[in-house]
Amino acid sequence: MAQDYTPVPAAKENMGQPIARYEALQKVTGAKIYADDLPVPGRPAYAWMVTSGIAKGRITSIDDSAALAVPGVQMVMTHENRPPLGDAKTFSSGGLAITELAPLAGPEVHHDGQPVALIVADTFEAAREASFKLKIAYTEDTPTATFGSPGATQKNLKEVNPSFEPIRFNDAGAALAGSAHTIDSEYYTPIQHHNAIELFSTTAYWDGPRLVLHEPSQFVWGLKNAAAEQLQTDSETVRIKSPFVGGAFGSKAAMTHRTALAAMASKQLGRPVKLVAMRDQGFTHSGHRQETRQRVRLGCDASGKLTGYDHTQWEFTARTTPYSNGGLEKTAAMYDFKAVKSDNYVVQGDRNVPTFMRSPAEVPTVYALEAAMNELAAEAGIDPVEFRKMNDTRVDPVKGVPYTSRSLNQCLDAAAERFGWSRRNPQPRSMRQGEWLIGWGCSMAMYPTQMSPSTARVTLKRNGTASIEVAAHDVGTGCYTIAAQAAGERLGIDPTRISVQMGDSRLPPGPVSGGSISTASVTSAVANACDRLNERLGLPADATADQRRAAIAAMSMPELDATGSWFPAELDQKAVDALYEGGVRIVGGSTDKRAMYAFGAEMVEVRINERTREVRVPRIVGAFAAGHIMNPRTAHSQYLGGLIWGIGSALHESTEIDHKRARYTNDNIAEYLIPVNADIGEVDIIMVPEVDDEINVLGVKGIGELANVGTPAAITDAIWHATGIRIRDLPVRIEKLL
């Protein structure tokens, strides 16, 4: 049965030490370490964001007299009186704004929950009370909610993203036509919201021309530049403080409306302003994982070798800003396909703009590919683990570039052994215990190794301690600890004697904390700074610990610092320079030089009540190989969280939408379901050792978004194995199994 606690995983081959994360004690004791906890100069005012209750229409009148009459209310800002703002570019145009729509831009309403007014008062309660008294009248149009809704418009992704290329690799149609076995299936993945426990907060205050923003952020240098651009001020005068982030999963990467709203209000009132989007407002404030439809045609020959693979994705996105994840070039790299065709469309409606959410492209596309792989294996009568192994590849078949390392087969073997996969009876409905049907399923997990330029400053002190400064971000992953471990390995200093500062735009710029790039990118820059220090100390690369200690003790100055920088092989120094302007350059997956991916294998057991059909997951095994593991303890917790997330993604998570009104209806965490403890049985994690000398300085691959990829395909296959029913739209709900 499940253990009461997770033992600290031991360091295996090619792994760092499993040290506890720096802030562990602070976190479990509730210390004030988050952006919204930071002190402000003077008495803050509190803002309440008023959001639209319709998804499409126009504000016809605003009456703020009663709201302004509430004692303590300082201002009501609407499109009628808000100060001018500059344009802010969205992510796809090289900026950081989540939407092309400016805050309080005008009377037009483009989506449910659009901010339409800001009320600021001496107390939160007064602002809230005034919100009930603010009268806003609208004329309402019929909105387009989702796929199939009237007014939905479809475009080829190429029309909105010129850099997108549909894949045409050999003749997939012909390959499929000549296959011994084929499947042709459609899948659906739902809207999901990040729902980090920490809400979206911004505190703004001005000190003359200088603006300070306390805002949980996955990219403080990006936010600093983007906020300056929108507020038409010099980026040198803007400072972002975000020491720790209380969960982000992608939702705190972009700049939302609240940043400028809080900053404008603070400027006007001459005092700090605190603004928090409430839980329900969070559903429309900072994006979501958009719903997708996927059609996969897949074939193999009589021996089980894959032939053609044809995949089309439709993503539902916003009319204002056609955000898309794409991702089919990555699924095309996964197996030894002989021919590949893929197409991607966006379908637009009257919705808020989607955004990155943990493994944005991989969750829907790999689910579809892996579900199709399981279906085809069953069709061909081949064990699904064996089927994947026999179609392994050393190169990305479409791009023809080699994998720097790839350990999928080792992961499959390790997971199968731990799980007892060989005892699986391939026949559906063949296993049961009393009235519980039992099924086993498997999937591949993968995540592209992505990297970004980074800088870092390391300071060495004669007393044998050191400090690291880098504007990277700890979104709950243990980034502070890992940066210290990277320097510790290089400098021969115990990491607990190395202090780390992150999450402040005054520090040397680090990468956006997204795409699982932080560990690879930050540790590479830290290592570079350490190498420079070692050079200045006259130490050879292979110096012993004693030599290092002696050199440090003999330093002529009390301290010595060096700023290091690093960029992946595909980029150049210009990409480092761009960091100072808040620019994002990420490379990874398959480039024109190499294919870089981390892999895993997941095996799961489900039990389904024969009568009432609830699905339980008593155990799941995940085996993962991701290059050098900096810290097996923090890695374990990423994998653990990822597998649980994957279970939730298969069985629980889904934002419900009112099709008539284009509004989310379960916008609270009582009804937006994520797994609770009772839903999770045994979670068994295996870290398969892997060495990758090529990929980056320390040979690390990102792991934060690996374990939750593929899990839904393993679970739906297990459900099929238990019941004989194939569910192709997520999440699996009881009614689909009745």
Add this chain to the structure above:
Amino acid sequence: MRPFHYDKPATATDAVTNFRPGAQYFAGGTTMVDLMKLDVMKPARLIDISGLEKGRYDFIKWSGKSLRIGALTPMTKLADDDKVRARVPMLSDALWLAASPQIRNMARIGGNVLQRTRCPYFRDTSYEQCNKRKPGSGCAALDGGVTRHHAVLGTSDKCIATYPGDFAQALVALDAVVEILGEDGPRSLRFADLHVLPEARPDRETTLAPSDLIIAFSIEDADFPRSKYLKIRDRESYAYALASTASALRMDGNTIADVRLGLGGVATTPWRAREAEAALRGGPATEAQFARAADIAFAGASTTDENAFKVELGKRTMVRSLLETARMEG
């Protein structure tokens, strides 16, 4: 939240006699404060009854087969009571399977039975249409809204909101009586008569006057060791029922001497399946009989595309609950 007055009367009599229009009681506050934050409930005056007379209404008393429970007894305490668990497990189950530990610690059983629906259009005042919240405004759920969680039994063309609670299903099955202190003094009411069907006025949910204070629940015959509450939901804990059954059996050899059925998650009020009970009484405890009773229980169901599954799920839940109850020691 809007400003409100806060009273903390010392006695139940004070609470009732000093009651003023616009006031509302609150016990644990887990429904009340939640809905005040959402601006759905807007009491001008809150009367805190949680500490009335130093716990005088926080009690669990047996006398023979009869059970009396004070209205201010916390959910956790009743759920955890050894004798209740042994003599009438259904009552304890229905509480354990509800909400979360934190909520169960705060919430009292008097407030519990008066919890409000989770219909999203009721809970969000930015929707214009909701007959329950704004009489006569229409029903957003029936007008093209999301209805997966809505009721299939006891609905009207004005409202199909589900009564979400679990505990009430056990009370209604056990023929509980509600003891009330009103402006005219104490009185009692069958629990089955506490809630009313939505019909034309879904804003009216109970037969209580605003100043009526629930003092206790009494169950004349609470001796049902062979009873249980089965709750089927989208996740294993901390979720409302999609369908649930409170079932109790008394056997006379192989013949069903007495049977009680309360159905949760599927109806607009706490729901007693009396006709199904009648069909079972005096017959054998077989799966075929249970299935026939389940068909009877859901014969009057009225569904939407999204919640039609609740009929099948409700039946299966009832059959499973009865089968499991029949297997219990009696």
